[in-house]
Amino acid sequence: MNHSHHHNHHEHHQSHGMSHGSAKEYLKRFWIVTFLLIPLVLVHPKISELLGISALEISKWVQFAIATIIFGFALVFFQHALHEIKARQYGMMTLVSIAVGAGYLFSVASTFLSTIDVEFYLEISTLIWVLLFGHYLEAKSSASAGNALQEVAKLLPKKAHLLKDGEEHDVEISTLKEGDIVLVKPGEKIPADGIILEGSAHIDESLISGESKPIQKSSNDEVVAGSICTDGSLKVRLNRVGENSTVGQIQKLISSAQQTKPRSQKIANRASAVLTFVAGITALLTLLVWTLVIGESFVFAITLAITVLVIACPHALGLAIPTVTTITTSLAVKNGLFIKNLSKIEVIKKASYVVFDKTGTLTEGKFGVTDVVPFVSYTEEQVLSIAGSLEQESSHIIGISIVNHAKNNNIPLSNISNFKNVAGKGIEAKYDGVQYIVGNKRFTTDEKVDLKESENVFKKLTAEGKTTVILSDKKTVIGLIALADKIKEESYKAIEDLHKMDIKVAMLTGDNIQVAESVASELGIDTYYAEVLPEDKYKHIKNLQYEGNIVLMVGDGVNDAPALTQANIGIAIGAGTDVAVESGDVVLTNSNPLNVVSLVKLSKVVYRKMIQNLVWALGYNIIAIPAGAGVFAFCGFFLRPEIGALVMSLSTVIVVINAMTLKKVNLAS
Numbered sequence: 001m002n003h004s005h006h007h008n009h010h011e012h013h014q015s016h017g018m019s020h021g022s023a024k025e026y027l028k029r030f031w032i033v034t035f036l037l038i039p040l041v042l043v044h045p046k047i048s049e050l051l052g053i054s055a056l057e058i059s060k061w062v063q064f065a066i067a068t069i070i071f072g073f074a075l076v077f078f079q080h081a082l083h084e085i086k087a088r089q090y091g092m093m094t095l096v097s098i099a100v101g102a103g104y105l106f107s108v109a110s111t112f113l114s115t116i117d118v119e120f121y122l123e124i125s126t127l128i129w130v131l132l133f134g135h136y137l138e139a140k141s142s143a144s145a146g147n148a149l150q151e152v153a154k155l156l157p158k159k160a161h162l163l164k165d166g167e168e169h170d171v172e173i174s175t176l177k178e179g180d181i182v183l184v185k186p187g188e189k190i191p192a193d194g195i196i197l198e199g200s201a202h203i204d205e206s207l208i209s210g211e212s213k214p215i216q217k218s219s220n221d222e223v224v225a226g227s228i229c230t231d232g233s234l235k236v237r238l239n240r241v242g243e244n245s246t247v248g249q250i251q252k253l254i255s256s257a258q259q260t261k262p263r264s265q266k267i268a269n270r271a272s273a274v275l276t277f278v279a280g281i282t283a284l285l286t287l288l289v290w291t292l293v294i295g296e297s298f299v300f301a302i303t304l305a306i307t308v309l310v311i312a313c314p315h316a317l318g319l320a321i322p323t324v325t326t327i328t329t330s331l332a333v334k335n336g337l338f339i340k341n342l343s344k345i346e347v348i349k350k351a352s353y354v355v356f357d358k359t360g361t362l363t364e365g366k367f368g369v370t371d372v373v374p375f376v377s378y379t380e381e382q383v384l385s386i387a388g389s390l391e392q393e394s395s396h397i398i399g400i401s402i403v404n405h406a407k408n409n410n411i412p413l414s415n416i417s418n419f420k421n422v423a424g425k426g427i428e429a430k431y432d433g434v435q436y437i438v439g440n441k442r443f444t445t446d447e448k449v450d451l452k453e454s455e456n457v458f459k460k461l462t463a464e465g466k467t468t469v470i471l472s473d474k475k476t477v478i479g480l481i482a483l484a485d486k487i488k489e490e491s492y493k494a495i496e497d498l499h500k501m502d503i504k505v506a507m508l509t510g511d512n513i514q515v516a517e518s519v520a521s522e523l524g525i526d527t528y529y530a531e532v533l534p535e536d537k538y539k540h541i542k543n544l545q546y547e548g549n550i551v552l553m554v555g556d557g558v559n560d561a562p563a564l565t566q567a568n569i570g571i572a573i574g575a576g577t578d579v580a581v582e583s584g585d586v587v588l589t590n591s592n593p594l595n596v597v598s599l600v601k602l603s604k605v606v607y608r609k610m611i612q613n614l615v616w617a618l619g620y621n622i623i624a625i626p627a628g629a630g631v632f633a634f635c636g637f638f639l640r641p642e643i644g645a646l647v648m649s650l651s652t653v654i655v656v657i658n659a660m661t662l663k664k665v666n667l668a669s
Contacts, residue, residue, distance in 0.1 A: 026136035029073050033129045036066050040122045058386030064199045067104070067121035070328035071165035074128045089103045095276040100124055106306055109525050122496045125312055130649040132318050137656060140326070160191035163235065176241050184234045192225045193240040201232030268321050268614060275621055279312030286629040298633035308628040312621060316651040320613035323659035328606045335598045335667050338587040347568050348603035350550045353499055354596060355541060358509035358519060361573055362593060363485040367397055369405035370466060371482035373457050381411055383479030387438050390429050391411045398469060401483055425433045427468065450476050487519060495523050495595035501600060506538060508532050508563070537563035554596055571596060578637060598667035605665050620651040
């Protein structure tokens with residue numbers, strides 16, 4: 001099930017040792033080289049001519065010294081090249097090292113021997129300069145993924161109050177062990193997953209699960225690391241600490257996501273291996289053809305050969321995908337998405353069907369008032385005010401939901417008298433001098449209340465699978481209040497947006513046909529499957545796939561794991577449930593169905609950027625390599641190494657800027 005963790009080790013050889021520290025390190029080297037480059041640029045007759053100043057006169061020994069220092073900064077590329085050669089995976093770094101090495105040695109020879117008067121110091125140095133910047137970006141990209149980790153780590157408090165022999169000790173979180181008992185005070189975060197021993201409080205888990213309302217919890221209830229204890233104080237026995245806690249699991253997820261690369265990255269790696277080969281052969285042929293066939297001097301031929309190598313360095317290619325994936329990771333996290341395996345982006349963009357689990361995904365997953373229908377001359381507010389006042393004393397889920405609904409709508413509740421709870425039927429009490437009853441149909445018929453006027457409405461509401469209670473003044477019905485699992489506000493828009501993208505929507509639910517039908521028709525869902533047993537969910541997905549659909553399954557996980565695994569892409573909602581997090585390819589940190597829309601949008605934009613970057617990076621080389629080899633010499637065109645290096649730097653910059661534009665993408669619909 002845990003398929004995202006088996007990685008091919010070779011894939012990662014390019015970015016060995018690219019930790020957060022090294023991004024700063026590369027940037028520092030980049031600035032030093034920038035500074036050292038200035039004199040080399042000003043010495044160059046062509047460039048100083050362009051700038052309209054006379055060339056600097058620096059002895060060739062000083063140039064040699066500067067270039068050698070800059071060359072020293074390139075040794076890191078040789079280390080990478082060594083990795084590649086050992087692994088027989090000749091990639092970008094091998095090519096870079098050959099080019100830089102050959103160019104440098106040739107220039108040194110020219111400095112010491114009077115027969116050669118061509119130097120590549122500037123070209124080689126610019127190349128190193130661009131490469132360092134490229135490496136800085138790549139290291140920064142792995143670092144920004146690390147930042148997503150730090151964001152998650154911020155959810156945790158730094159210290160915890162450990163209880164030992166009835167005494168409170170403040171300790172570092174990292175020292176907590178399973179079985180420790182900690183005290184959590186009002187307003188504090190829970191340091192690790194555990195079970196409440198004593199106390200009760202409302203707990204805000206929105207940071208972890210996206211559930212907006214604080215949940216009332218008391219002894220024996222589970223609590224999750226990083227959630228906030230809003231009002232009471234709790235004693236908690238920890239049952240999962242460190243990387244096993246929920247937040248720890250999210251961290252593991254992100255770091256494993258970092259290791260995965262899109263298929264287009266594999267294309268880029270393969271392309272750079274091919275380029276290395278092509279450039280090597282072209283350089284050799286250039287040398288042979290110009291000396292043996294055309295009869296030019298060795299110096300002329302080797303200049304061209306080295307130009308080919310310098311120009312062919314596919315740095316833009318090396319950055320084409322990493323720059324995009326980096327930004328993707330941080331853009332995704334900002335939008336409440338964890339994509340565990342970036343190679344899935346190419347699948348997500350092809351989605352043709354999204355299957356939602358109903359409860360907790362499209363609906364709130366908790367009881368709420370859906371309809372209030374007044375009769376006689378009463379208004380909705382009055383019905384709610386009377387029913388809410390009566391239910392204030394109630395501990396029943398229906399009563400609590402009615403009171404909450406009244407409070408959320410700022411409806412005033414009054415004191416009541418003569419309160420009486422009639423088990424299994426409802427309650428009665430005196431409100432404003434009148435005796436009212438609120439309860440089920442049996443209660444009202446037993447009390448001989450006239451139901452005629454309300455009968456049709458009552459039938460309609462119950463047919464929709466709603467629980468309907470009746471408020472009456474013991475003679476006539478004053479109002480009906482219907483309750484059900486409420487549809488989330490965002491669900492309407494999410495489904496509309498998916499339809500706009502030509503994606504069909506299906507809904508799976510264990511609920512009865514009536515409930516399923518009313519939710520499906522209200523949301524405009526294409527197909528729904530009702531009364532589905534948890535273990536059969538995956539079968540419906542299999543059928544959709546069998547019909548040729550690429551299926552995204554969205555579920556909250558507890559019993560959705562097989563379905564999430566069966567789908568082409570499993571999207572687990574709310575990082576709260578471990579199972580879902582393990583079996584999903586994408587985890588939505590909020591329980592917001594609109595995030596699914598963002599995910600599809602993201603995959604399309606990102607994929608487009610990757611392809612653009614690949615085309616750009618490869619296109620540059622296809623033109624530049626022959627130009628460098630002097631193929632266009634017949635029309636008097638030679639691609640000068642310094643121009644080649646400049647164009648190469650430009651192509652790298654273009655690729656990076658193109659990726660950066662992703663940051664501006666707004667995924668919110």
